[in-house]
Amino acid sequence: MYKIAIAEDNIFALNALTEKLSLYTDISIVHAANNGAELLDLLTQNSEIQLVFMDIEMPLLNGIETTAKIKQQYPDLKIVIITIYDDDEYIFDAIKAGADSYILKETKADKIYETIIDTLNGGSVMSPSIALKTLQLLKFISYPFPKKEIEKITLSDRETEILEQLSKGFTNKRIAQNLSISPFTVKRHIENIYQKLQTHNRIELLEKVRKSGLL
Numbered sequence: 001m002y003k004i005a006i007a008e009d010n011i012f013a014l015n016a017l018t019e020k021l022s023l024y025t026d027i028s029i030v031h032a033a034n035n036g037a038e039l040l041d042l043l044t045q046n047s048e049i050q051l052v053f054m055d056i057e058m059p060l061l062n063g064i065e066t067t068a069k070i071k072q073q074y075p076d077l078k079i080v081i082i083t084i085y086d087d088d089e090y091i092f093d094a095i096k097a098g099a100d101s102y103i104l105k106e107t108k109a110d111k112i113y114e115t116i117i118d119t120l121n122g123g124s125v126m127s128p129s130i131a132l133k134t135l136q137l138l139k140f141i142s143y144p145f146p147k148k149e150i151e152k153i154t155l156s157d158r159e160t161e162i163l164e165q166l167s168k169g170f171t172n173k174r175i176a177q178n179l180s181i182s183p184f185t186v187k188r189h190i191e192n193i194y195q196k197l198q199t200h201n202r203i204e205l206l207e208k209v210r211k212s213g214l215l
Contacts, residue, residue, distance in 0.1 A: 002116060003048050005031040007039040007066060008055045008082075013105055017053060017082065020109035027116070035059050036066025043074065051078040051120060054099070056085055064093045071098035078119045082107070100201075101125040114171045121187065124202040126169045155196065162189045163209060166202060 004027055008014040014032060021027050030049055033039035035058040043049060052070065056063040067079050080101040081094045094102055101119045103112070104127045115125040155163065158179075165175040172190070176183040199205040 002027050002120065003030050003050050004028065004053065004116070005033070005039060005042065005049045005051075006053045007033045007036055007058065007063065008053070009034045009058045010055070013055070016105070017112075020112055023109050024113055027113075036061030036063060036069070039066060040069060040073075043070070043077075049077060051080060051116060053080050053082045056081065056083045056090055056094075064090075064097050067094065067097040067099050080115055080119055080125070082112075103127045111171070114173050118171050118173070121172075123172055123187075123190070125171055126202070155193065159189055159193050159196075162186060163193060163205075166190070167206060167209070 004021065006014060006017060006029060008017065018029060018032070021029060030046060031039070031042040033042055036054075037060040039052070040061070054063040054067055058066075061069075063081060063083070067081070070077055070079060078100045079098065080103060081099045082103055082105055083090070084105050091102060101115055101124055103115055103125060107115070107127060118125050161179060162175060165178060170178065172183050172186045176186045179186070194200065194205065197205060197208050199208055
């Protein structure tokens with residue numbers, strides 16, 4: 001059973017997300033908070049929460065600030081930003097705060113479920129439009145990747161295919177379907193890519209890919 005908390009001040013958005021998650025019997029919504037401050041209080045009462053769906057615009061304590069506080073206190077707790085915003089500023093702030101995934105509220109139920117599974121398995125999911133904006137955003141961010149280190153990076157044909165799929169914001173399950181391989185195989189390839197490029201998440205990975213010209 002996946003134990004979920006939701007931080008959402010809009011009752012209609014909360015009901016919509018709750019309805020989508022109700023389709024899956026292995027998901028339990030343990031808490032629903034109206035703002036970040038309430039969520040933090042609820043988390044102190046229940047240490048079994050595995051993942052939080054986090055809205056951005058909330059009273060008292062917004063989603064970005066709450067995400068940063070949660071990651072300081074509960075670094076292993078997964079956070080999925082779910083919002084109507086795909087603005088560059090929100091994306092960048094969410095990444096800096098430590099969000100694991102970033103999807104839009106219009107996302108369909110099956111994709112939200114895939115996001116839960118992928119995120120809990122260590123993945124970082126983004127709606128396609130978010131992934132595209134993230135790539136554009138990273139063009140203006142510099143990381144010190146030594147040229148000699150980049151020149152040593154070699155990926156197999158399959159790893160390159162998966163990297164291309166990742167850059168489009170696809171989930172592990174979608175990549176598996178597109179390439180006619182198992183999700184487990186996709187996960188193993190992604191782990192190998194992370195290791196080869198010495199990265200820990202998709203944000204770092206996409207930036208290093210851009211720097212190295214691997215795609």
